[in-house]
Amino acid sequence: MDGFQRRREQKKLDILKAALSLFLEYGIQKVSISEIAKKANVSQVTIYNYFENKHTLINEVMIYFIDTAINDFQKTVTANISFPEKIKTILFNKGEIANQIHEEFYQYLMNEYTTEGNYIEEIYVKKTIPLFTDLIKEGKEQGYVDPNTSDEAIMFYIKMLKEYIQRDDVYSKVLPLTEDITKIFFYGIMGQNIKE
Amino acid sequence: MDGFQRRREQKKLDILKAALSLFLEYGIQKVSISEIAKKANVSQVTIYNYFENKHTLINEVMIYFIDTAINDFQKTVTANISFPEKIKTILFNKGEIANQIHEEFYQYLMNEYTTEGNYIEEIYVKKTIPLFTDLIKEGKEQGYVDPNTSDEAIMFYIKMLKEYIQRDDVYSKVLPLTEDITKIFFYGIMGQNIKE
Amino acid sequence: MDGFQRRREQKKLDILKAALSLFLEYGIQKVSISEIAKKANVSQVTIYNYFENKHTLINEVMIYFIDTAINDFQKTVTANISFPEKIKTILFNKGEIANQIHEEFYQYLMNEYTTEGNYIEEIYVKKTIPLFTDLIKEGKEQGYVDPNTSDEAIMFYIKMLKEYIQRDDVYSKVLPLTEDITKIFFYGIMGQNIKE
Amino acid sequence: MDGFQRRREQKKLDILKAALSLFLEYGIQKVSISEIAKKANVSQVTIYNYFENKHTLINEVMIYFIDTAINDFQKTVTANISFPEKIKTILFNKGEIANQIHEEFYQYLMNEYTTEGNYIEEIYVKKTIPLFTDLIKEGKEQGYVDPNTSDEAIMFYIKMLKEYIQRDDVYSKVLPLTEDITKIFFYGIMGQNIKE
DNA sequence: AATGAATGAGGGTTCATTCAT
DNA sequence: GATGAATGAACCCTCATTCAT
CATH class of the missing domain: 1.10.357 (Tetracycline Repressor; domain 2)
Incomplete structure (x- = not known):
């Protein structure tokens, strides 16, 4: 895996971790994509670049x-x-x-x-x-x-x-x-x- | 309890029952006030006349x-x-x-x-x-x-x-x-x- | 048709006219619900109260x-x-x-x-x-x-x-x-x- | 026209053809830059290297x-x-x-x-x-x-x-x-x- | 007391465009 | 020169809640 790939995987992991921690604390429905984005320090759209939609992310x-x-x-x-x-x-x-x-x-x-x-x-x-x-x-x-x-x-x-x-x-x-x-x-x- | 009171209590009970049955089936967040109103055969505002807000109703x-x-x-x-x-x-x-x-x-x-x-x-x-x-x-x-x-x-x-x-x-x-x-x-x- | 109904029909007509005039001028895709709402002097949601969704409105x-x-x-x-x-x-x-x-x-x-x-x-x-x-x-x-x-x-x-x-x-x-x-x-x- | 120029022109033509075929089939507004890029086998940014913006491309x-x-x-x-x-x-x-x-x-x-x-x-x-x-x-x-x-x-x-x-x-x-x-x-x- | 009508705030999602490598 | 990554703005739509009658 080259540098690009690795950084990509790392960012994906960041998003996953942010989402998981929010889901665990507040449940799934209460957590908005926007909140996950904020917690992961990315824009909402970036999340959509990594995951097709909220369901896929979940x-x-x-x-x-x-x-x-x-x-x-x-x-x-x-x-x-x-x-x-x-x-x-x-x-x-x-x-x-x-x-x-x-x-x-x-x-x-x-x-x-x-x-x-x-x-x-x-x-x-x-x-x-x-x-x-x-x-x-x-x-x-x-x-x-x-x-x-x-x-x-x-x-x-x-x-x-x-x-x-x-x-x-x-x-x-x-x-x-x-x-x-x-x-x-x-x-x-x-x-x-x-x-x- | 006079007739007015009794009818009022009955309506409140209707709303409670409708809400409960929907909550039990679909969870709370997924059920909207509008759906409860429809199931209880009252207007949304009527619900607000009996319950301060959704939280109170819940x-x-x-x-x-x-x-x-x-x-x-x-x-x-x-x-x-x-x-x-x-x-x-x-x-x-x-x-x-x-x-x-x-x-x-x-x-x-x-x-x-x-x-x-x-x-x-x-x-x-x-x-x-x-x-x-x-x-x-x-x-x-x-x-x-x-x-x-x-x-x-x-x-x-x-x-x-x-x-x-x-x-x-x-x-x-x-x-x-x-x-x-x-x-x-x-x-x-x-x-x-x-x-x- | 009572007063309520008539006013409702009138407002629906207002929305239809606003939408039609915008559609005729700019095409359909370019016209947003928000623009129609502004032109008809209602809120976006009001449009949704009268029409199920954009497709229905169209x-x-x-x-x-x-x-x-x-x-x-x-x-x-x-x-x-x-x-x-x-x-x-x-x-x-x-x-x-x-x-x-x-x-x-x-x-x-x-x-x-x-x-x-x-x-x-x-x-x-x-x-x-x-x-x-x-x-x-x-x-x-x-x-x-x-x-x-x-x-x-x-x-x-x-x-x-x-x-x-x-x-x-x-x-x-x-x-x-x-x-x-x-x-x-x-x-x-x-x-x-x-x-x- | 040297080889570089020729290859450049060819790529531009590829993009034009891809865009045209998509426009003809789906209309203009429905076709996104991303789709054109995919069809032309280039990145979105490459399109911007050849055409100032979507309007220019069109x-x-x-x-x-x-x-x-x-x-x-x-x-x-x-x-x-x-x-x-x-x-x-x-x-x-x-x-x-x-x-x-x-x-x-x-x-x-x-x-x-x-x-x-x-x-x-x-x-x-x-x-x-x-x-x-x-x-x-x-x-x-x-x-x-x-x-x-x-x-x-x-x-x-x-x-x-x-x-x-x-x-x-x-x-x-x-x-x-x-x-x-x-x-x-x-x-x-x-x-x-x-x-x- | 009860209701139809109306709305501000927010949610998921898409898109043209820019940044950084 | 080419690309993967990133984003602000906008869109359609929903919901709890309030207004006006």
Whole structure:
């Protein structure tokens, strides 16, 4: 890639980052092209030189976001720490980007892209499912996960907890409950006392 | 309340219902005053006669929605069914209004709610916390809930599951997992097998 | 029609007239909604309250124009004057509206509306063809038109001459040639000399 | 002209051709500099290196077009065919370039032409008037044209017919009427019957 | 009290043109 | 001389809100 190309890519990245940060904070509909332009220090038209229209821009922001988020996730899954520590990290550690997701952004991501046959669906299935599968396999092997429970249900649980906990309006309220929530995740609301 | 008053209240209710139904389906930003007016069979100005501006209208819609949702919840909590059945109902039965909440609506609700010191938080705390407390107490008394786990954590768990499951993009995918998810909720990911 | 309706119709007419006059002078594409609004002394949005979008506005302007132009034409055809005088009037007298048609306007009219099955095509066929037929019949009966020549060809000739002569860039140049052109129309380029 | 000059001229011609073909198809206002650049395989800025601005470009395209069209016309006028055949060819044969002129292009051409004192009018007067004069002279000498009718009127008639017939929306409808129209052109609407 | 009419502000988008390399 | 990148101005259109009746 020559200098021209590199500078072009850099500017495109600037716009993507500006857009993402605004989307995450205010949602998508509330953010105007003009605001993104201002934040990225370019003119509105420059944005249109890089992205066909707002929809395309949103799309590429999504992809950029997903890629980064998956990277975060992968690091945790392959880290050299115990299974419960991985779970805690996934649930309670905010990734660099994944923190402060504006709900509308999240919703857009999900709604627009559960439509099958697009890059986001594709990359998500291709990359996260295997990571989850590995993680759960590890959990089952080490006796942390009931082998009779389907992987799907476990995945659903982890994803739900992760997303919910990391919501802006939830995170702070949940931190004091970290231990209890982890306990419920592993032992259920009945707890271990019923064993004896 | 005289006839005038009653008719006035009825019209206000019409507007609220129209607005709510549109908000739930399309989100808040996408719904214009003009559309609400059309659906409620009144002029736009009439809406302004009853509500100061769009923000006020949204707020009152929220309150109306919360009231209705809490009623649904109360019915379930005080119903004459077993504790696990109550939990399943809460988690998987869509309430009459609470089904198909457009995410943006939900997010708006939460944002308003988290801003402390407003009616929505007030009413929520006043009315749902006691219901949750009763429910959890019942669960603990009947041995379904570990007495060592804090009520807050249990509440968090129930709310999270309820909200997440009833999301439009989640509900259908989760239905086949009903049993597994309920199992995890009660016994955790470790399951009962570890007891023996 | 009550007062409200009447005022509404009047304002709509104001907008139509403003738009028409601008379209005729500058063409359609060059005229912005904002300019029409200024000329009609209303805000841009008011125009949108009366017409769905620019396309619809153009459409209604066309219809308004056609209606008026056909009225002009009908008056001439049914007037109490001789056949040659009718022809001269049609060819050289500018109707109140039909003068100074900007070519782009005319082209739009024709291109957009030779698409069959719309109001303009419909009204045109329904109203002008009979008028033309009457006119030509009169000409044939009075010996001014060769009965062996098809009505279509005569119609084509009259329309062509009328449209061409009344073009802005042509009219003034053609006026001094009125007699010659009329002569050619009746006797052809060979003239009467061939008779002897 | 050295190699540099020649290549420069070639590139300029490429741009002119690209612009002309787009103008003829879509009209002038609808065609953007960017589209012309794409079609001519040059950058937008290159166009500005050759032509001051869009207006200048349009003007030079006009001149290029006029030149070509006049060449076509000259070929017909000096061809070795009879006078009536020349007339028919002029009226009904579409020249290579002159066919399918987008009306807006034509109108622009005329507007520019009528604005006195510009190259387009100059070239037109200088080159076509003599050709027309020759043609009409030939017609008069051979008895096809009434010598008492002014050349101006004849010219007007021919130009009108040519332009009108070759309009996109007219041409196909007129073809079946070729004989009748030619007849009217030569003998007028009264036809030959008046001779007897 | 209720409404039809009207609007200022702003949004996405396009285009002719200029800047910088 | 040629180009990719950048932009100010303008356009069509929508919306929450106010005016006038």
